Amino acid sequence: MSATPDHPATPDRTEHRLQLPRDTDPADVLAMIRNVRPDAQADADGVIDLGDDARLIPDTSRRGGGRFTLEVPRQRDEPTQLTIGDPRGYGRAFPDGEPMGAEREALDLAWALGRRLYGAVVTDSGTRLEPHPFCERDLTVVSPHALAPESFAELIAPLAPEAELDEIPEDVSRAGYSVTVPLETGDELAVRVGRADQHSALAQVDWLRDAVDYQIVHLPVDEGEGGIEMPDAATSERWQVAYQRVGLIAGLLTETVGGYVLDAGGFLVDPADLA
Secondary structure (H helix, E strand, O other): OOOOOHHHHHHHHEEEEEEEOOOOHHHHHHHHHHOOOOOOOOOOOOOOEOOOEEEEEEEOOOOOOEEEEEEEEEEEEOOOOOOOOOOOOOOOOOOOEEEOOOHHHHHHHHHHHHHHOOOEOOOOOOOOOOOOHHHHHHEEEEEEOOHHHHHHHHHHOOOOOEEEOOOOOOOOOOEEEEEEEEEOOOOEEEEEEOOOOOOHHOOOOOHHHOOOOOOEEEEOOOOHHHHHHOOOOOHHHHHHHHEEEEEEEEHHHHHOOOOOEEEOOOOEEHHOOOO
């Protein structure tokens, strides 16, 4: 382990590896981490303090570009039998008990960075976890401007002519609205419009308190797909269709009402990167 006087290697700590493309800029990694952990700091050697006694340590060797070591307190649960799927592969990586607490949260962060930056995590057990490029398809557009339901339906009609504004019973108080977008694959997208959540990546945005969330959510026909780590070819193709359509709708919204785009993990998304 990467022992230092302040963080000695002990049986109570462990290491996982984050492997990103070699040309990944460490500054971009820190910026993404601060989207979800605003207090994260890097020291003069580029070591990122994630909080909870966890650190992300860059490999500074000549061939170490894009490689990091996640050093974290080792916290494991009791072995359990999987019953609801294993979308991140933790069940096969940790058959003797999955990470929990601070280790789980830090590992989730590393996995999410691998997902966004086309990389992978190698656990302390030697298991490689490589997120599928379309495993997370949902996006949220956070904007200071709210579109009326009819205006939103008219906006997306060229992209989704079969979209339908969901009906709400007259006796139900409406704080927002939703639109269902059928896909040619048989799946659907739900666009849910309502008061914005308090997104940590946008904590410094002065209009966030009065903002609107446009949540664009993929609803597969098979709800069990949420537990799949490695989809077959047909499922992967359907995920790609949904991923691209979600991106198109998010891009159209940002062009129309402005604001920011966040993925399901809370990371900011550059509108120029949308499908």
